[in-house]
Amino acid sequence: MAFKYTYPAAVMMVGVLFGCTSESLQTSEGGSTSSTQSVSTSSKNHAPAIRSVKILPTAVSLDQQISVQADTFDPDADVVTYRYRWRVNGIVVPGETHSSFNAKTLKRGDRLSAEVTPYDGSTEGVPAVADAVVANTAPQVTQFLFEPTEVRVGDRVLLQVTGSDADEDPIDYRFRWWRNNSEVADGDVSELDTNGFAKGDTIVVEVTPSDPTSKGKSKISKPITILNSAPKIISVPPSKIEKGRFVYSVSAKDPDGDQLAYALEVAPPGMKIDKVTGRIEWPLTGKLVGNHKVRVTATDGEQAKAFQEFDLTFSAPVNSSRMTIPKNFRLNTRLVTPFAALVE
Template sequence: MHARPLLALLLSCGLAGGALATSAQAAPGTADDALVRLTGEVMRTSVETKGGTAFTALRVGDRFVPVTGAGVDDVPVGATATVDVAVPQVVTEAAEADGTSTITSLGGEDTRHDLGPADLAAASDSSPAPASSAIGRATRDAAFAPGASALSVDRLVTTRASTAAYTPATRRITYVEVTPRGMTRHPVTSAEATTQVAGADAYWRDQSRSELKIAAPTVKPRYTSAYSCDTDPWVIWNEAMERTGWTGSANSSLVLSMPPAASDTYCGYGLGSIGGSPNSAGFVNVADRLHPVLTHEIGHNMSLGHANFLVCSGRSDAARSGSGWASGCFEDPYGDSLDNMGGAGSDEPHAPMLSSPHAIRTGMLSSAATVTAGSGTTRVTLQPMSGRAGIRAAKVKDVSTGVTYYVEYRTPTGRDASNVWDMATGVRVLRVGPDQSSVLLDPTPTGGWDPDAVLTAGRTVTSYGGRVRVTTVSTSSTQAVIDISNNTTLGTFTVKASPRISGTKGVGKTLTASTGSWSPTPSSYSYRWKRNGVAISGATGRTYTAKTADAGRYLTVTVTAKRSGYTSRAVTSGKVGVPIHATTRPYISGTPKVGRTSTVMVGSWTPTPKSYSYQWYRNGVAISGATAKTYTARSFDRGKRLQVKVIARRSGYSTGIVTTYSKTVQ
């Protein structure tokens, strides 16, 4: 075992994606409250070495608008999001002054927006101003002003996941030499651009059975950017769209060739937007003329994350939640250089194969080249990934965790003949990480990066859930034989206490279901409320507010417990009755007087009762024997308050009880 060497390599960086949050708003009706509503496709950069900053944008019309805050950074890339963004101060000041806002926007061009207090008022009421309004356009343009910050998201309104499909296609490349402000030009010729793109084309043809091709580039006139590389990348890319006429249509990439000095900035040695599928459009920055960096960044455009390495001490695999990997483990970015989505360096003239998680997820590795291991032990003979023939990958799911593992065989042949960090070839076990990254597991973990992360003959890797074991039986120059043991028997829940319904029973009252007590503890619960044993449409939350239709009926709630590796189990609570409901409250007719007989009117009920009973009260105390519909006041009732409790009954229904308002005896 030996440690990862310190390499003077510039790593390529890409755009990545990913439950929602809402921030509080200021008091309504003020300029500080002014909001504009934007809807568009979510795009995002990965966290880069410089500043550790991730950049997010929404594609709104023909612009990629930088945004930040209020959960938008957690929305998966490629999803459509609607957000309310705060109107920048420069725009609100112009509107308050009833004047013209002149904003230096893309490429240093001035844009004018005539604004007034009415525009600000429209953005400050309960409905944010639309993106198409005057204040909406000014807000968008303000995000592209030199030195401007990304628009601040006040509220994430809605999201909708992408459903992109993989279709064979030829990707069109628009290629332009760009010199960021403050840098010295590094010329690139059309011949160099064509050669670089041709290398990327050959690579992606290899990976996709020639279904994904890249056309020769259309080279645009070079220019000097109005922006430096300390600017949000989305601003530079929007400017490039303006200068080149690139429209961002599917199966196209806009490539910005930059000087080597860009490598140490936000522009990066390589930077690419991650799409939702292999057919997505995307942006690319490259600060090198060799094809591996361009190949890598176009991979991001095609929806691929990075190829990373899981570093743990004393274990090969670990749990991962929204807060990160289990204690003592972390994901080493670019740590798998036997995948072109790992490290890319100027001293490595070619690119290795995609790893199996990337190739299978995108459909580039056909289903005919993949084996899925079922229950028990499955023996699989794998051919090398670089051979592009036969069974080249196996996958298996640990039912206790829901994690899928991928097994592949790499030999030092073809595209895998060498790699930038000289990682060893052999049997490898991987899984998928966040942001669509692939994650290589280390069969001999030491707490550090390991170039020898291969499963040699006789060794076994066990999933952290314990249900999956992968063992290498033998290897040769042409194949590897592996055994995959998969225990798919699901566990069962024990119910310690059944769910219960609490809260006031009555129409318009909210009832709450308890989850009950279970062993082991479920990871999630679902709820289904029922009226007299029949499911109530839409009643699937933990709480339920009784409706008129529930009056007199009995409610139950069925709680279903779920956890990976366990059979879901449903348990129903005991029933609670919602009383027959008085739609018109009972009342005492007339004014009670000594010596006169008062009558209680029963009002209206749903469902209609079959019988009623009564109890009269004097100053809140039941009057002995006063259980008829009428009552004759006596002398000692004078000045006292009379009330009647009306009890409505119907066979098979929950009894309703309502007390009249009080009246004073005269």
């Protein structure tokens, strides 16, 4: 009796997947038997290969992060790591074994190279080398300082600039000044005259550094606003009396053109001042003797104030028509803000 044995399809597939083959053998009785033959397959690791390598940035300078970048292919799709070796002018730099390089050890004109070796966990690939020459590093502006820090009409604004150049080249600066978004000056002058400006105007300056080879990035200041200016009393008290009266027309100027209000802070009894015109009148009587202090003020709408002090000295009764005023009175201009200026 003959028997025929057929492998199920699933079993046949497993055999193929595991490298086995099956064949049917005829028996002497006309039947068939089956046997399995093992086929051995072995896989060999392939080394990774670097397709390209480059140093970044393309133009190497001392003010940027320097690194090396490799594009690698691994035939076995293994994870690839790298070994790095950096050289400067052909000499290996100790301790530089990462993809980034410390630019502090370089100078302009140095020849920098990076050797990159790929490794897939089993086999190292062929190293690849990238080269670059260190170029000029442009200067940069590091700090601004305006003088004075509080600007008023008529001030000369000075901009103190601090800069740096990694190559230690001399630095020149270009200054572009704006008043209310309109350019008013351009050149190498670090000062701006604010005569003709007005309270509330804004000032901005752009500074561009340059060395003998290249320009650096421009830096723009924060806007500064011209503040209110204090008025100034420009008149001098009279040294004579008029028909038994002391009369003094106080005159003050305000740089911003503000309306002023006049007042007496210290005055002898009976002395009065017109708050709009500044005219002082004081009827003199025979009872007045000795020194009498006067302090007159001129104030603008923002309470910026100027004041003037002087003494009236009577060496004899007033009805003798003899009266003297010392010449050593002082003019003092001050603000409600911490700013103050003394004019003798």
